[in-house]
Amino acid sequence: MTIMKYSELHTPLRTIMTPGPVEVDPRVLRAMSTPILGQFDPAFTHIMNEVMEMLRQLFQTNNRWAFPVDGTSRSGNEAVLCSIIEPGDCVLVPIFGRFGHLFVEICERYGADVHTMECSWGEVFEPEEVIAEIKKVSPKIVALVHGETSTGCMQPLKEIGQACRELDVLLVVDAVASIGGTDIKVDEWCIDAIIGGTQKCLSVPSGMAPITYNDRIEKILSERKKVERGIATAEDLRQVRKGIPIKSNYFDLSMLQDYWGPRRLNHHTEATSMLYALREGLRLVLEEGLEERFERHVFHEAALVAGLEAMGLTLFGNRKHKLTCVTCIEIPSGIDGESVRSMLLNQFGIEIASSFGPLQGKIWRIGTMGYSCRKENVLFVLGALEAVLLRHGFEVKRGEALQAALDVYMAEVKEPVKEE
Numbered sequence: 310m311t312i313m314k315y316s317e318l319h320t321p322l323r324t325i326m327t328p329g330p331v332e333v334d335p336r337v338l339r340a341m342s343t344p345i346l347g348q349f350d351p352a353f354t355h356i357m358n359e360v361m362e363m364l365r366q367l368f369q370t371n372n373r374w375a376f377p378v379d380g381t382s383r384s385g386n387e388a389v390l391c392s393i394i395e396p397g398d399c400v401l402v403p404i405f406g407r408f409g410h411l412f413v414e415i416c417e418r419y420g421a422d423v424h425t426m427e428c429s430w431g432e433v434f435e436p437e438e439v440i441a442e443i444k445k446v447s448p449k450i451v452a453l454v455h456g457e458t459s460t461g462c463m464q465p466l467k468e469i470g471q472a473c474r475e476l477d478v479l480l481v482v483d484a485v486a487s488i489g490g491t492d493i494k495v496d497e498w499c500i501d502a503i504i505g506g507t508q509k510c511l512s513v514p515s516g517m518a519p520i521t522y523n524d525r526i527e528k529i530l531s532e533r534k535k536v537e538r539g540i541a542t543a544e545d546l547r548q549v550r551k552g553i554p555i556k557s558n559y560f561d562l563s564m565l566q567d568y569w570g571p572r573r574l575n576h577h578t579e580a581t582s583m584l585y586a587l588r589e590g591l592r593l594v595l596e597e598g599l600e601e602r603f604e605r606h607v608f609h610e611a612a613l614v615a616g617l618e619a620m621g622l623t624l625f626g627n628r629k630h631k632l633t634c635v636t637c638i639e640i641p642s643g644i645d646g647e648s649v650r651s652m653l654l655n656q657f658g659i660e661i662a663s664s665f666g667p668l669q670g671k672i673w674r675i676g677t678m679g680y681s682c683r684k685e686n687v688l689f690v691l692g693a694l695e696a697v698l699l700r701h702g703f704e705v706k707r708g709e710a711l712q713a714a715l716d717v718y719m720a721e722v723k724e725p726v727k728e729e
């Protein structure tokens with residue numbers, strides 16, 4: 310008999326205030342332990358249909374197609390791009406942080422002729438700048454990030470979307486960090502395809518990428534469809550010669566939609582427990598209400614920002630285009646940012662994030678996303694950060710942070726007292 314070498318899984322209790330993965334609502338964790346169903350069991354396909362319906366509400370769209378791609382958020386970016394990019398297609402990628410570079414990387418791998426434009430990190434593009442570039446390079450696709458987690462900035466999309474529609478250009482948006490945390494009107498803003506994330510403002514574990522796309526995208530898919538022997542319809546055969554088949558099997562949206570749609574053609578095995586999790590996460594969002602949820606994110610952001618500034622810290626990035634769910638802070642000179650982060654983790658069990666590329670070692674990022682975006686977390690991170698900064702010799706304005714945050718919380722409008 311060998312003695313069990315590994316103990317039962319036990320994770321330390323954490324307060325996660327990063328831009329993802331964030332804390333998951335206990336209701337979602339419970340849903341994940343629901344028994345498995347077969348992928349073609351009517352009870353399960355019913356759940357698939359419900360998730361599609363709820364995703365349409367989340368994305369504020371009437372699109373026929375709205376479903377999760379199984380894989381982390383970037384699998385959604387890759388599925389959309391590999392399904393619409395044919396070698397040599399021109400794609401314009403305006404870059405204002407790390408995730409613009411991810412778009413470039415994916416587009417290049419699928420043979421696109423990629424044009425980029427860049428602005429400094431901490432800023433976003435004026436819509437006119439992007440529109441002028443679209444007119445100059447005439448791309449087939451514009452791939453744009455909405456909420457840039459690496460810089461805490463949010464790109465306005467409405468004018469760019471309308472211009473793309475007028476110029477017959479496809480607009481693909483990475484809203485991984487912002488979906489469920491701030492208003493995104495997919496149809497009204499003329500977004501052709503959009504990718505959301507689960508582990509950020511939806512507060513579902515990482516492992517799925519909810520997407521939606523319209524008939525402009527679907528048209529390309531049907532032209533590129535790989536016709537399988539025996540199941541091709543006359544219509545499939547007519548269309549098959551028009552486009553180059555999609556290079557990926559796993560990410561071929563035409564195959565994914567045949568699995569999610571009424572044909573239920575076998576592709577992958579849907580990630581059962583993750584779908585349960587996403588369903589419960591979406592139920593929580595719709596139960597709270599989209600508007601109410603967006604307002605909650607604004608409210609806690611206000612308390613956090615008030616506290617940080619009262620402490621004597623400086624925020625990073627253009628405030629006019631700040632992403633509500635990510636707050637970037639300049640690391641004060643002479644302070645070791647990584648040492649502060651590890652003391653927060655080791656002494657308080659709180660996780661905050663650093664950043665990437667040009668911002669590495671220059672800023673901290675605090676996320677207020679989904680289930681992590683709540684009063685006790687904001688107050689806890691402010692109190693802990695003050696204590697840790699004092700230990701690091703930074704001249705904090707003692708006691709001010711929590712008072713400023715409390716001012717925001719206690720100014721909360723009270724429900725009118727019910728008259729008997």
Ligand SMILES: *Cc1c(COP(=O)(O)O)cnc(C)c1O
Nearest residue numbers: 381382383408456458483485486
């Ligand atoms: C987190 C994030 C991603 C990548 O998500 P993964 O789940 O790690 O694949 C992509 N884009 C943005 C804007 C993000 O914030």
